[in-house]
Amino acid sequence: MFSSRMNPSSLLYGTLEEMHELAFIERPIRRSLKTAEEIDQLTVDEDLNDIERAVYLLSVGQEVQRASVISNLPSLVRQNPAETFRRVVPKVRDILNGSGAEIQLAAAASFLTILQDDIILIHTHTYSILKTVLLHLNHRDTVVSNAWLETLLSAINTLPKETIKQEVLNPLLYQSQLSHSLQARLASCRILGKVSCKLDSHIVKKELLPLARSLCQDVEFEVRASMCRQLETIVRATGVEDVRAEIFSDLIELAADEESSVRLAAFDTIINLMELMDSDDRLHVVVPLVMSVCDESAQMDETVVASLSFQFGKLCSGLADSLSDEQKRNLLQRFKMLCNAGLQAEGNEPDDNNEATLIRCNCCYNLPAMVVFVEPTHFLSELYPSVSGLCCDPDVSVRRSAAASFYQVVKLLSPNVQVVHKELLALLQDDALEVLDALMNHLEETLELIISRGENLTQDNKFPELLSALLLAEQKVGCSLRWRLHEKLLQRYNCLARLLPGELLHQNFSPRIFTILTTNKVLPVQKEAARTFCIFLRYNRKPEQRQEMMGRLLEGLAQGRSYWNRLRFLDVCEMATEIFSRKYFNKHFLIPALELVHDPVANVRYKLCQLLPRFRLSLHLPADKQLLQQLDFCVQKLLCKEKDKDVVATIRKTVLELDKLDLTEPKRQERDLLDQKKEKEETLLLEMQLERQQSEGKLNSDKHTEKKRKDSKTTLSATKSMSVSSSGATLSSSGKEIRKAKLSRSRSLSSQPTTSKPSNSDRPLKVKELSSSSALGKSPVLQNKEDCLRTTHFTMSTQSTSSMPVLIRCNTTSLLDRSSNLDHRSSTTDHRTSILDQRDHRTSNVDHRSNMMEQRTTTLDHRDHKTSTLDHRDHRTSTLDQRSKTMERVCGVKDSQSRKLSINRKSNSYSVQSERD
Missing domain, CATH: 1.25.10.10 (Leucine-rich Repeat Variant)
Structure with missing residues (x-):
């Protein structure tokens, strides 16, 4: 199938067709080429200067050459204004008579540029341009006429008042008549508004205002609308008070005009004049x-x-x-x-x-x-x-x-x-x-x-x-693909460092900016990302987050595998010299940047050479002597071992710049003041973060202390209620037992002889209850020890008293007296014991108050909390020891009294037995 299509005849036929097409395409190109005569006419002598060449081309050149010379007229005026206006401008004026629209537009644009750029310094030159403009203002072509009108309006701004009165105002009064064309009357409206700003108010009111009111009544709605828009300028030139009646009546009438454009112009003019x-x-x-x-x-x-x-x-x-x-x-x-x-x-x-x-x-x-x-x-x-x-x-x-x-x-x-x-x-x-x-x-x-x-x-x-x-x-x-918008957006995001909390900025925006810095391929966007990242780093108050961001820069850029990332690190260093203080820059950025002198890529070393003078300005002697030595070593290495010719040329220029650096210049003081301001701001940011952390920690500790104080109050109130209830119950029970003992003694006078076991057993029980009530909160070891001592003491006293029988004989009275004295002493002892217990309770209250003071002290000084707690425990231990000693003394007194009582009873019993015998 394909062989039948790809035969030699078909190939030849296709080749011939392509040749014919090429020949057809080349024919117009050959016809458009210039002949030898045309080339001779377009050739200009190279020895002619610009003025002579312009005059020559305006005289004998073709139309395209004349248009080129006229378009280049502003540059000729800048180079040599006198010769241009003496030789070239008259030639241009002669050419404009009968020329086409292209040359007319080029001349109008050139004269407008000359007038707008203030190239002319002599009014005679402006006058010469004005003559040319007025001559061609009424050109039959509307486009050309409007171009010359714009040139005239621009020329009025630079003309003196007398020239305007003589050369502009008289033609204006003439062209505003109804006998002239619509285009001429429209031009008169605009010229009238422009001239009113340059003339005095009485001239405007006397000569221009009647003309303006007549144009507002023109038969053509374009003229009425154009003149209505110029009334604002006339009113501002004369004052509202002088022309209020005339102007406002005309504006109200125009606002009701049958044409919408006229009503619109009147409405806009009224709104613009509303402030007056x-x-x-x-x-x-x-x-x-x-x-x-x-x-x-x-x-x-x-x-x-x-x-x-x-x-x-x-x-x-x-x-x-x-x-x-x-x-x-x-x-x-x-x-x-x-x-x-x-x-x-x-x-x-x-x-x-x-x-x-x-x-x-x-x-x-x-x-x-x-x-x-x-x-x-x-x-x-x-x-x-x-x-x-x-x-x-x-x-x-x-x-x-x-x-x-x-x-x-x-x-x-x-x-x-x-x-x-x-x-x-x-x-x-x-x-x-x-x-x-x-x-x-x-x-x-x-x-x-x-x-x-x-x-x-x-x-x-x-x-x-x-x-x-x-x-x-x-x-x-x-x-x-709109990288300029991306650059603008990153530039606007710089304000987030001042507005957002550091935590949100670090979590949400910093990773994204770093991603742009490492992955974006547009250099302006990367540089703006570097600036934004440095600003985020500077305003971050947390040291650990700043360290993390610096670690990203060093690991991802300074030590990056791509040379492009290492170049971006140098861009970051360039931004950092402007944003950070010298101290911070030298501490974190300078050494990693100088280490790039060993970089295998010449572009990185080339960029480093360009930044060395900037790095040198960040060093202060003698504080930065070691850093200066490292920078000098970097320069020497580049001078001695560098092989790339571009890097060598750059380092030589850099050495010359380093030698020219005047570190005592007045700008140095300005830079020092700016650097001190930056360093103070950085220190203030860190102090603010530290104070914030301390305030948060203090707030947390205050909350913890308040909670602990409430818990201690609850425990204290419970303990106090328990101690009061137990002491009250003990005192009431002891009082009842004393009354029962006295009642039993009174009954024993008329009864059979009994033992004193109940009375003796009541007293130890009373002491035990009191001691147990006063010993709340003691340590278990001390409490067990005291319990053993109390048990031994109570058993000994019980055995001694119960083993002696008491017989009432002839010495019953003395025995009763002695027993009553002994009861009185025991009651006194019990009373003293209760007093001691009350004192112990007061001591415990004092201890509790000291406890509270120590707890408050621990809120002020958290570090001494454990020490104060140990001291408090020692104090409690000593208090418990004192209480135990006091109780032992009381018990010893009671033991001695009971022993004396038993001895007396023994002697009495022996005496009675001897009397019997």
């Missing part, structure tokens, strides 16, 4: 006109409505003091309707109408003025729906206009910026990069206003939404 009017004129002239225009805007042409929407904010601001509440509501309702112009009722789908889109864009432009008009306090109820709708408009141009005006709205709503938080998120997350570009112009100020008043953002959990929107906006721009 008094309150009566505003109330009786402007307010009725505005209300009628707003009422009829539904039936008006969209061009008029577009102009109304553009002037609406200025209109409302100027008439705010003259409007009633009902009129204000009507204007506000009209503005809301303009914000929805061109949008269908369902779904806000836009119509294909450019005028409606322009109206909504103008509404976005007037949003700040309308916020002032409705007052920020009523923004949420009156204007917020319109603002929200414009920020979410289906047309990109409207959203871009809303983003451009958003900062002014936020600035006016500064106490309540959280109202438009949703709209800010919508603009940040917009799919069109044009919207984000418009928002970036004032993003720093907007974020500062929103985040600085972010209490409600934190309470409503809107802060994470804002951070995620900022990150998504950066990622969206980073994925596009």
